[in-house]
Amino acid sequence: MAPRTKISGEYTRISQKTAYYDLLDKLHDTPISQGTAIELVQHLAQTFQVNVGKVIFKQWHKGRAMYRTKNIILPATPKQDTRRVGFLRTGIVVHEFCHLLALQRGCRNHGEVFIKTLDELVLYVSQYQAQQQAA
Numbered sequence: 001m002a003p004r005t006k007i008s009g010e011y012t013r014i015s016q017k018t019a020y021y022d023l024l025d026k027l028h029d030t031p032i033s034q035g036t037a038i039e040l041v042q043h044l045a046q047t048f049q050v051n052v053g054k055v056i057f058k059q060w061h062k063g064r065a066m067y068r069t070k071n072i073i074l075p076a077t078p079k080q081d082t083r084r085v086g087f088l089r090t091g092i093v094v095h096e097f098c099h100l101l102a103l104q105r106g107c108r109n110h111g112e113v114f115i116k117t118l119d120e121l122v123l124y125v126s127q128y129q130a131q132q133q134a135a
């Protein structure tokens with residue numbers, strides 16, 4: 001099998017190892033508003049029983065989860081064209097939330113536990129969004 005192309009806005013290792021390459025790529029291509037991003041984080045936190053601090057939006061930020069404060073920092077501007085990095089999209093919300101869930105599972109890096117946790121979230125969010133659109 002040929003190596004996969006890196007998903008824009010995602011780490012190469014994750015692009016290569018994810019079980020849900022197409023779904024993850026689609027989430028990274030899907031713009032999301034700040035309000036909907038907050039609602040998604042709150043829904044995921046409740047569903048997966050994760051304590052989350054604040055969701056903070058910063059211009060041109062790539063995204064970050066803060067382990068000590070449990071804050072999630074996301075780009076302020078929703079994705080509007082083909083550019084992904086530095087813009088708010090569903091994939092980055094899921095990725096940064098994944099850090100907090102993976103931390104509960106003993107993971108502080110982008111290793112196997114993180115990738116399996118991300119796969120679980122990617123599948124869940126994809127199904128959740130499909131249900132939301134059908135309602």
